[in-house]
Amino acid sequence: MSTGNPRATLAAACVVGPLMTLVVTGPSVAVPDIGADLHSSLAAAQWVVDGYMLTASSSLAAMGSLADRVGHRRMFTWGMAFFAFWMAVSGLSNNILLLDVSRAVSGFGSGAALASITAIVAQAFDGPARAKAFGLFGTFLGAGLAFGPMFGGVLVNLWGWRSVFLVLAGVAVLVLLSTPMLPRTEPNRGPRFDWAGTFLFGFGIALFVLALVEGPGRGWTDAIVLASAAGCLVLLVAFVRVERRSEHPMFDLGLFARPQFLAVCLVPLVLAFSFVALVIVLPPYLTSTSGLSAFRIGLVLLLLTGPSLVMPAVTGVLAQKVSQRTLFVVLLAFSAVGAAWLTMVEPGASAVALAGPLLFLGIGYGISLGILDGAAVSAVEPERMGMAAGMFNTVRLTSDAVSMAGLGALVTALTKSALDTDAVSAYDGGAEALTSRALQGGLNEAAETLPAGEVRDRAVTAMADAYAAGLH
Known part of the structure; x- marks a missing residue:
């Protein structure tokens, strides 16, 4: 194995990490503009995001195992080149079908790149240096999560939705220039795949x-x-x-018998509900129950996402002094306390009241970004690091999808069951229609159609209380 250039390896990883989060969070902001420009339905435009998630999550495990056989650097190079090409096609698409297909196909490239880069970093560093490297990698991963929507919004406002995909393609091409400096391993060819x-x-x-x-x-x-x-x-x-x-x-199921690897794979499922899904659920909740503007909601969410910029690097330092088990316990404790604390926040709460629970949840997630990727590949032999990275990232992305769909459906069902239907009976369309508007952040606009005074106040209070009960 050639060791390559460790600094170049870490630099490439710190670009690829946020790139693979921006490719989801950035285009999601552009969906309305895509639908309007290409004259497509909202459902068709939404597949710009969903199609990518489907192929990326379903291909990660296979790409990781295949990377072990053909070489991690080679698979990373193929993956980034494939990703860059189809991102460029996405940016130049003139109809929604081509855009949806190109985005979906690009997911295979990102799966290959993401499964490979984690193994590459693990091979370039060892011991305390590996902990620091993954801590820095997690910091940049957190930056992509925190600023992805802002990144997409700025590009859409300045140059239109196509610029989001073309910029992502350009960054991928720049990363490709670093591949000759990455460590190269001998392929584990063995029997047929x-x-x-x-x-x-x-x-x-x-x-x-x-x-x-x-x-x-x-x-x-x-x-x-x-x-x-x-x-x-x-x-x-x-x-x-x-x-x-x-x-x-393709994947050795015996790896799940290893306590360390199993624990690493279970943690993302817990964190998906305590962090990822909240990023989706909280904005409409705060709009409906607190009347916050989009700008103020963005500031409030920084309390949740901000720690992911700081904690991975801090965790990388702490990992040299305390055990991974201790860090796992700490991150789960922060997440549990934050989630429990959030259930006590009443509708209409100020940013100060939300600060405590959101910071705790953000710190727990930030710690995870600093240790999980490194822990996943460190739990196996070097020749199976791609396999471990692929399965771990499959679990991570699938957990995100489960949490976003599951928590949204659960909040909707619990809100409906907690709602005093008599209090909102005056709304045209009844409780079902008002609940739908509230869950999309439109409670205040919907309430303006009701007569001012007691009828409106009673309906808004009942809806806000039910929404809070559903979220809690």
Whole structure:
């Protein structure tokens, strides 16, 4: 193995990390402009984001295993080149079908790049230096999460929605220039690749994400949603059977018997509900219950996302002095306290009242960014680091999809059940219509259609209390 240039390796990783978060958060801001410019429906425009999530999450595990066989640097190079090309196609698309397809196809490239770069960093550093490297990597990953929507908004306002994709393509091309300086490992060729396991797992995860994406809009009893969920179950059961019989599986299920690796894979599921989903759920809640403007909501959310800029680097230093187990306990404790604290915040609460729980949740997530990626690949042998990185990132992205769909559906159901329907009966369309408006952040605008005075005040109070009860 050639060691390459450690500084160049870390620099490339610190660009790729936020790039792979910006590719989701940036284009999501551009969806309304895309729909208007290409004369598409909102559902078709939303697949600009959903299509990418589907292919990226379903291909990560396979790309990681394949990277172990062909070489991590080679797979990273292929992945970044593939990603850059299809991002450019996205930026030049003149119809929504081509844009949706190019975005979906680009997910395969990002899956290859993301699964490879984690293993590359682990091979370039060792011991305390590895902890520092992953701490810095986590800091830049946090920056992508914190400023992704702002990045997308600025580009859309200055140069239009196409600039988001073209800038991402340009950055990917710049990263490609660094690939000759990355460490190169000997491919672990071995017997033929496990294509059966690869396709079963990939299509299974794809159907799972499809069900989660379509469920909130179509309804969870819709035929397509149910068929996708059933297909996912069948394929994943078949995957487990195939992998257990294979001498050289795409993913060694025995890794889940290792406590460290299993713990690393379970933590993202917990954090997805305490951090990722809140970034989606909180803005409409604050608009409806507190009447905050978009700018003030952005400032409030910095209390949640801001710690992800600081804590990964701090965690990288602490990791040299305390055990990973201690850091896991600390991050879960911060997340648990923050979530419990948030349940005590009443509707209409000020930013000061929200500061405590949001900071605790943000600190817990920030700690995770500094240790999880490094812990995942450190739990296995060097020749299987790509496999471990791919499966870990699959769990991470799938957990995000589960949390966003699951928490949104749960809040909706609990809000409806807690609502005093008599109090909002005066609203045209009834409780169902008012709940829908409130969950989209339009409670105050909807209330203006009611007669001023007691009727309006009672309806708004009842809706806000139900919304808060659903979120709690």
